[in-house]
Amino acid sequence: MKFETIKRVILAAIMLPFVFMLIEGVVVIRSSVNQYWNLEKDRQFADVLARGGSIAATEILTEIGATRRYLADPSSRTAIDMQQSRVTLDRERHAFYARLPSRDALDEGLVGELSILSLAYSRIVAARSAVDQGRYTGSDPGSIYWYAALKQLAVVDALSPLISDPVLLEKSNQLMGILLTYYGERLITGIGTRYLNQGASARLPVELFVQGKVMLGEGMDHMVFHSSAPVVRHIVAYLGRSSQVKANAITDAILAGSRPTRAVHDVWAAAQSERMIFLQQKMIEAAKDIHETGESLSTRSHIHLTRILALCAGLLILATLVLLLAAKGLRLIDRLTQDRETLVGELRSAAQTDLLTGLYNRRGFEVAASALLTQAEHGSRWISVVLFDLDHFKKINDVHGHDAGDAVLRHVAGVARENFRSFDLLVRHGGEEFLALLPDSTPDDAAIVAERVRLAIEAAEIPLPSGDVLKVTASFGCAGRANEATNRNFEDLVKRADLALYAAKASGRNCVVSGPIIRAPVQEERRKAASGGGFDSRI
Numbered sequence: 001m002k003f004e005t006i007k008r009v010i011l012a013a014i015m016l017p018f019v020f021m022l023i024e025g026v027v028v029i030r031s032s033v034n035q036y037w038n039l040e041k042d043r044q045f046a047d048v049l050a051r052g053g054s055i056a057a058t059e060i061l062t063e064i065g066a067t068r069r070y071l072a073d074p075s076s077r078t079a080i081d082m083q084q085s086r087v088t089l090d091r092e093r094h095a096f097y098a099r100l101p102s103r104d105a106l107d108e109g110l111v112g113e114l115s116i117l118s119l120a121y122s123r124i125v126a127a128r129s130a131v132d133q134g135r136y137t138g139s140d141p142g143s144i145y146w147y148a149a150l151k152q153l154a155v156v157d158a159l160s161p162l163i164s165d166p167v168l169l170e171k172s173n174q175l176m177g178i179l180l181t182y183y184g185e186r187l188i189t190g191i192g193t194r195y196l197n198q199g200a201s202a203r204l205p206v207e208l209f210v211q212g213k214v215m216l217g218e219g220m221d222h223m224v225f226h227s228s229a230p231v232v233r234h235i236v237a238y239l240g241r242s243s244q245v246k247a248n249a250i251t252d253a254i255l256a257g258s259r260p261t262r263a264v265h266d267v268w269a270a271a272q273s274e275r276m277i278f279l280q281q282k283m284i285e286a287a288k289d290i291h292e293t294g295e296s297l298s299t300r301s302h303i304h305l306t307r308i309l310a311l312c313a314g315l316l317i318l319a320t321l322v323l324l325l326a327a328k329g330l331r332l333i334d335r336l337t338q339d340r341e342t343l344v345g346e347l348r349s350a351a352q353t354d355l356l357t358g359l360y361n362r363r364g365f366e367v368a369a370s371a372l373l374t375q376a377e378h379g380s381r382w383i384s385v386v387l388f389d390l391d392h393f394k395k396i397n398d399v400h401g402h403d404a405g406d407a408v409l410r411h412v413a414g415v416a417r418e419n420f421r422s423f424d425l426l427v428r429h430g431g432e433e434f435l436a437l438l439p440d441s442t443p444d445d446a447a448i449v450a451e452r453v454r455l456a457i458e459a460a461e462i463p464l465p466s467g468d469v470l471k472v473t474a475s476f477g478c479a480g481r482a483n484e485a486t487n488r489n490f491e492d493l494v495k496r497a498d499l500a501l502y503a504a505k506a507s508g509r510n511c512v513v514s515g516p517i518i519r520a521p522v523q524e525e526r527r528k529a530a531s532g533g534g535f536d537s538r539i
Contacts, residue, residue: 021318040301042165044101046294049159049168050287051096053175056152057182057283059089063124064145071136086128093121110158117155120148146187153179168293174229175286177222181235182279184216189272192254196265209255231282231289238278247271354428356406357413365427369437369490384446384480385490386436387497388453391473391509393432404464405432408472411462419453435494443480447514450476454512473510477501480515 066085070078103111127141157176163169188209195204223232238244250260250268260268352364360368390396390412397405409432420426420436429435438446454476462470477500479493500515507513 040297041101042163042168043294043297043301044099045159045163045172046168046290046297047099048096048101049156049172049175050291050294051092051099052152052156052159053179053283053287053290055089055092055096056149056156056179057280057287059085059092060145060149060152061280063089064142067128067131067141067145071131071140082131089124107158107162110155110162113151113155113158117148117151120144120151124148142190149183153183165293165297168290168297170229171286171290171293173222174231175283175290177219177224177232178235178279178283178286180215180219180222182219182276182283184212184214184219185272185276185279187212187215188251189269189276192251192272193269195254196259204254204257206255213251213255231286235279235282239275243267243271244275247275357410357428359413359417359434360425360427362427362429365425365435365437368425381483382440382442382445382480383483383490383493384438384441384443384478385493385497386438386446386450386453386476386478387429387433387494387501388436388450388474388476389431389433389501391475391505393472396470396472400464400466400468400470404466404468404470407464408462408470411460412457412472412474415456415460416453419456420449424449435497437490439483441480443478443514446478446480447476447512450478450512454510458510475501475504475509476512477504478512478514 063082063085066078066082070082072078100106100114106114123144127136127144130136131141153176156172156179160169160172160176163172191205191208191212195202223235239248247268250264253260254268352360352367354361390408393405393408396408409428413426413428413434416434416436417426421438423439425437425439427435427437436449438449441449454474457472457474460471462472464470477497479496479500481490481493496515500513504511504513
């Protein structure tokens with residue numbers, strides 16, 4: 001199997017499970033975040049419900065009572081009580097609005113109820129001003145407060161459908177049931193008391209009385225059908241007492257048009273007053289219970305948030321580990337691939353280069369020369385060969401040893417590589433003999449290059465393994481011919497260069513001899529003459 005295929009397989013084996021785990025983790029985190037926001041929303045609703053119920057059950061009614069006492073006895077003490085009740089109601093009302101969710105989280109019905117509630121509070125503010133100016137002498141602003149209380153109840157009731165937590169929803173229905181029951185009883189008590197305190201000719205406002213009975217019935221439905229909590233059982237048990245059952249019978253008699261005796265009236269009034277005190281206490285308990293539920297939701301939401309952060313951190317650590325493992329695996333594969341390519345390159349290089357000098361060997365030279373000559377067909381009209389070997393090299397081996405001879409060959413190869421042209425092809429031809437193929441060079445050009453190399457070799461000081469320094473010389477033979485595509489064989493060129501080298505040896509060594517120029521065939525000369533004597537027109 002190829003290394004690239006192995007890399008893809010390993011990468012897929014590491015990444016695919018991680019991708020599925022990542023997707024699953026994102027789904028879990030998204031679900032957890034939704035649960036967290038639901039908990040936060042319900043916690044906010046719990047605070048709003050508790051404050052709204054407290055306003056309807058306590059603050060509004062407290063201000064009604066304080067305002068009535070002031071109107072009955074406008075003293076400094078009653079004025080202070082009235083002002084304190086106003087401050088308390090305004091503080092709770094502002095806190096209620098401040099804790100409401102943003103309008104994006106509210107439905108249109110609740111937004112409408114809140115607008116009506118704001119108008120109702122505006123009427124309370126106007127009524128306060130009228131009371132302070134003495135315009136309510138002999139009258140009662142209770143209907144204005146009563147209307148605001150009913151609208152506060154409507155807002156509390158409209159918040160319930162937005163709650164997700166079942167426990168909070170159940171307690172919200174408990175609170176709403178107690179509030180409706182309380183306000184129904186308060187309306188019945190107020191209407192009945194005013195009716196019974198008037199003369200025999202007084203007419204019972206049946207519609208308001210029936211409204212109270214309806215609110216009372218709705219409140220009991222909220223409690224009985226939506227909850228089985230202890231607070232509901234306490235209220236049902238309380239209303240089942242004989243005194244409360246008797247008071248209900250008197251209420252039904254009043255609604256039927258009967259006017260009870262004074263003694264019966266007193267019994268009914270005492271039972272109704274006791275009932276409202278009991279229900280008001282239960283409203284306070286229910287509101288407090290909702291507030292505690294909100295604190296519990298807050299704790300749960302923080303725990304949930306901690307879990308979400310822990311899950312995100314774990315997923316991030318897992319992703320980091322997987323990526324590190326994947327990167328490490330890929331680096332390992334890349335290193336193996338590089339090692340393999342290096343090994344193949346070394347084997348290929350070993351097969352084509354001389355291990356001692358680093359130059360091409362004969363095999364490598366044949367491949368490179370063939371490619372160079374093919375390329376040179378369209379770039380030059382001349383090709384030359386320089387053949388050189390070291391003078392008296394056998395004596396060096398005999399005197400200094402083969403290690404010194406190897407050092408000389410390596411050094412001479414380096415000097416030759418530096419002084420031949422960068423595009424010349426240099427090869428160790430055998431023993432102490434070297435050969436260079438010079439494209440785009442006449443024999444004269446080759447002789448110039450050879451002379452430069454000869455002088456560099458002559459000037460070189462070669463350090464030997466023994467510590468001695470040795471100087472050597474070399475003899476050079478050059479030959480050249482016209483380059484043509486029909487003749488790729490340059491063995492004759494090497495033979496001519498060998499003859500020139502032999503002549504250099506015979507001439508006393510350490511010199512350059514250039515052989516005769518081999519002209520192109522006659523038909524090639526004719527073609528060049530037809531084309532004007534210049535370069536080949538096919539170039």
